[in-house]
Amino acid sequence: MEEKIPAVMMRDITKRFGSVLANDKCWLNIYRGEVLALLGENGSGKTTLMNMLSGIYFPDEGTISIDGKEVTIADPSDALALGIGMIHQHFKLVDVFTAAQNIVLGLPGKLDLKEASRKIREICERYGFDVDPEQKVFDMSVSQKQTVEIVKVLYRGADILILDEPTAVLTPQETEKLFAVLRNMRDDGKAVVIITHKMHEVESISDRVAILRKGHFTGDMLTKDTNAQEMTNMMVGRPVELNIDRPEPEDSRPRIELKDVTVRDEEGLLKLDHVSFTAMSGEVLGIAGISGCGQKELLEAIAGLQPVEEGSISYIEDDGKHEELIGKDPLDIKKLGVALSFVPEDRLGMGLVGNMDLSDNMMLRSYRNGKGLFTNRKDPHHLAEMMVDFLEIVTPSVETPVRRLSGGNVQKVLVGREISNAPKVLLTAYATRGLDINSSYTIYDLINQQKQRGVAVIYVGEDLDVLLELCDRIVVLCGGKVSGIVDGRKTDKNEVGAMMTKLGGVSE
Amino acid sequence: MFDFISFIPRAVMQGVPLMLGCTGETITEKSGNLNLGTAGIMYVGGISGVIGAFLYENAAGTEMNPFLTIAIPLLCCIVGSILMGLIYCFLTVTLRANQNVTGLALTTFGVGLGNFFGGSLIKLVKTDIPSVVLTRTSQAFSRTLPFADRLGWFGKIFLSYSFLAYVAIALALFASFVLNRTRTGLELRSVGENPGTADAAGINVVRYKYLTTCIGSVVSGLGGLYYVMDYASGVWSNNAFGDRGWLAIALVIFTIWRPSVSILASILFGGLYILNVYIPTGTNLAIKEIYKMAPYIVTIVVLVISSMQKKRENQPPAALGLSYFREER
Numbered sequence A: 001m002e003e004k005i006p007a008v009m010m011r012d013i014t015k016r017f018g019s020v021l022a023n024d025k026c027w028l029n030i031y032r033g034e035v036l037a038l039l040g041e042n043g044s045g046k047t048t049l050m051n052m053l054s055g056i057y058f059p060d061e062g063t064i065s066i067d068g069k070e071v072t073i074a075d076p077s078d079a080l081a082l083g084i085g086m087i088h089q090h091f092k093l094v095d096v097f098t099a100a101q102n103i104v105l106g107l108p109g110k111l112d113l114k115e116a117s118r119k120i121r122e123i124c125e126r127y128g129f130d131v132d133p134e135q136k137v138f139d140m141s142v143s144q145k146q147t148v149e150i151v152k153v154l155y156r157g158a159d160i161l162i163l164d165e166p167t168a169v170l171t172p173q174e175t176e177k178l179f180a181v182l183r184n185m186r187d188d189g190k191a192v193v194i195i196t197h198k199m200h201e202v203e204s205i206s207d208r209v210a211i212l213r214k215g216h217f218t219g220d221m222l223t224k225d226t227n228a229q230e231m232t233n234m235m236v237g238r239p240v241e242l243n244i245d246r247p248e249p250e251d252s253r254p255r256i257e258l259k260d261v262t263v264r265d266e267e268g269l270l271k272l273d274h275v276s277f278t279a280m281s282g283e284v285l286g287i288a289g290i291s292g293c294g295q296k297e298l299l300e301a302i303a304g305l306q307p308v309e310e311g312s313i314s315y316i317e318d319d320g321k322h323e324e325l326i327g328k329d330p331l332d333i334k335k336l337g338v339a340l341s342f343v344p345e346d347r348l349g350m351g352l353v354g355n356m357d358l359s360d361n362m363m364l365r366s367y368r369n370g371k372g373l374f375t376n377r378k379d380p381h382h383l384a385e386m387m388v389d390f391l392e393i394v395t396p397s398v399e400t401p402v403r404r405l406s407g408g409n410v411q412k413v414l415v416g417r418e419i420s421n422a423p424k425v426l427l428t429a430y431a432t433r434g435l436d437i438n439s440s441y442t443i444y445d446l447i448n449q450q451k452q453r454g455v456a457v458i459y460v461g462e463d464l465d466v467l468l469e470l471c472d473r474i475v476v477l478c479g480g481k482v483s484g485i486v487d488g489r490k491t492d493k494n495e496v497g498a499m500m501t502k503l504g505g506v507s508e
Numbered sequence B: 001m002f003d004f005i006s007f008i009p010r011a012v013m014q015g016v017p018l019m020l021g022c023t024g025e026t027i028t029e030k031s032g033n034l035n036l037g038t039a040g041i042m043y044v045g046g047i048s049g050v051i052g053a054f055l056y057e058n059a060a061g062t063e064m065n066p067f068l069t070i071a072i073p074l075l076c077c078i079v080g081s082i083l084m085g086l087i088y089c090f091l092t093v094t095l096r097a098n099q100n101v102t103g104l105a106l107t108t109f110g111v112g113l114g115n116f117f118g119g120s121l122i123k124l125v126k127t128d129i130p131s132v133v134l135t136r137t138s139q140a141f142s143r144t145l146p147f148a149d150r151l152g153w154f155g156k157i158f159l160s161y162s163f164l165a166y167v168a169i170a171l172a173l174f175a176s177f178v179l180n181r182t183r184t185g186l187e188l189r190s191v192g193e194n195p196g197t198a199d200a201a202g203i204n205v206v207r208y209k210y211l212t213t214c215i216g217s218v219v220s221g222l223g224g225l226y227y228v229m230d231y232a233s234g235v236w237s238n239n240a241f242g243d244r245g246w247l248a249i250a251l252v253i254f255t256i257w258r259p260s261v262s263i264l265a266s267i268l269f270g271g272l273y274i275l276n277v278y279i280p281t282g283t284n285l286a287i288k289e290i291y292k293m294a295p296y297i298v299t300i301v302v303l304v305i306s307s308m309q310k311k312r313e314n315q316p317p318a319a320l321g322l323s324y325f326r327e328e329r
């Protein structure tokens, strides 16, 4: 394999953004007929390096060769002409266009959407996708958008394919489907690069891994010759422990009690169907379920952001006094000490203001605290600095606008702010979406710290392994109903998996 | 009875400058450039035409070539408008200056430029009235179809206009066709909606922004030319054009960025503009003044209603007013 000429050869690539050195003399070989996993912590320069292949950024130094010939990629059209197709971390789709319009965008020739739709259907059939060419993008779910992106690249006949964290927003089932397609393409002789933070994905899909650390290339090797621990150590630069703590809950008492909560969405579909459970203080309660099973609605109902059709949600104070939350203003609920941290699929769209800097984004939570007319700027600034330290957020300073940060670092800001801000109850969903392993573990630590302080944590996650290691109890949802409540220490993946797909699972 | 047969042609003539301004601004905005300089560009289009016509009328004396009589002012108007478009693009696209500020500055600049040259020409002709009169050019511009008069009310309502009016309608229809049916239109819209996506798809964002803004400026500028040469019968007086440029910008929102809709919408606004002349108000001048407010009141109401629009297709281009730089995120 080694004698093959690499499809892409990047040599001594350096890229700076002002004072930030995003890539420093990076080397990279990408081969045809192989899937390469590009690994690295958040902000280590993976996206930047790939963007230089796709023509979005232009390298300050270094050379790029395609099939052994040195090339200059000055803009995206050069990259497209070389057969390089990239699926970006944040979707590159025009919301008001249909799938077909998005797919043919930028191609030469007469505009013939009928013919395009026919070709799109053909591609979908061949690879087993489900795309409606006439559907508008704003009507699509995240995974549908992702599919459109993939079809777009295939439609152009790209044979060097780059996917920047395509699985961050996909469910495990969707991910499996995507991987089947990628294997298909690899066997077709295409070169595939995938960026992901999930080690088990790296092990299942890739043939080779390349690792970046703080903008430096630290090496590449065949996937079969390495393991998660070694890769993580190379990414972080020191040995890291891949274990999640689970301290025994202490002094646990009921904090939030749900009784027969029923919620319908705007279209009148039943999202939660008579859900009942109790969340205890000093405990991490996991919520498991196939995505879209009502997890979002559940958290929003507790936070007062979602109208509840029937049932009751009560907040129980230390002295046992019940306080009904339904019908309360979200602000009042927050005042009770309930914090919601929901990491949306579209990270910048919700919860953060891209143009504001870190400490101002912290202030979005606390601007009401302050004397009289004035808001308190000092505390948020302090909090931002602490967060940067503790979560190792890669940023030139706390005065940097959030949109400049790398995808994962944006998210650390969002999650950090909410988690550090939960006096009594912490509702968190997909907290580690798009975070590198090291930061994910930091977040788990942070959650455990809150738990030990007596906070009742409700944790919605996709990764079953994590749920099983982190949570004291797990509520399994299935189609909006509670399929069962299990003890995190005693159950296993199979049991929870079965309960997720079938009410009550197989064990009952 | 309300005299529709004479009202409609006047409304159309009022509407044509708005239509041109609106079409020009719509295609500009489709590229993501919010050009508030349109009012100034229409001024410059007008005065450039006037300068051309003035020079030619004086140079040619009595023997005016009918072709040049039209071509020279037209060409001057186009050049003047393109220059304004280029200034706007250079500032906002190349230097990435704030679009609102640039547009407002351009309007102030355009109106000032118009008044400056207008004033100078008025000084040159040394008349008592504060205006330049270009009767012969105007006659060439406002020539209508010869048989229109013979067709009664039909001729009067549909055929009694000069060529620029028909050009305005054709341009609006053409713009609508290009935007909705062609690849160029698709690419242009993608630039205004999401330049990052357009760029990643290999579309030259800067070129699209420059080209459409300049073409849009020319179309708007023609509105200014039509106003002086046809509507005002070749009489330029300072500030006579008024606030039509701003109405054109408001019309863009009213028509939800659809040039084909702008044809009827501008005629409607043209009608509102002159309503006060056609509704008998007797001697009570106060009421007349209230009627004069009609276009502005309708504009306010329309802006309120259209800002309540929720449908995704009816929103402004998503990246309207934002400058784009590939390496910025």
Ligand SMILES: Nc1ncnc2c1ncn2[C@@H]1O[C@H](COP(=O)(O)OP(=O)(O)OP(=O)(O)O)[C@@H](O)[C@H]1O
Pocket (backbone or CB within 6 Å): A017, A020, A021, A022, A040, A041, A042, A043, A044, A045, A046, A047, A048, A049, A089, A394, A395, A404, A405, A406, A407, A408, A409, A434, B327, B328, B329
């Ligand atoms: N356009 C830009 N302007 C300024 N700084 C930038 C820009 N793009 C990237 N950076 C900086 O370069 C560094 C590398 O960012 P990059 O997006 O490549 O990281 P990444 O490895 O993809 O991380 P993640 O896993 O979080 O997506 C970060 O510190 C980021 O803040």
Ligand SMILES: [Mg+2]
Pocket (backbone or CB within 6 Å): A046, A047, A048, A089, A164, A406, A407, A408
């Ligand atoms: Mg990235």
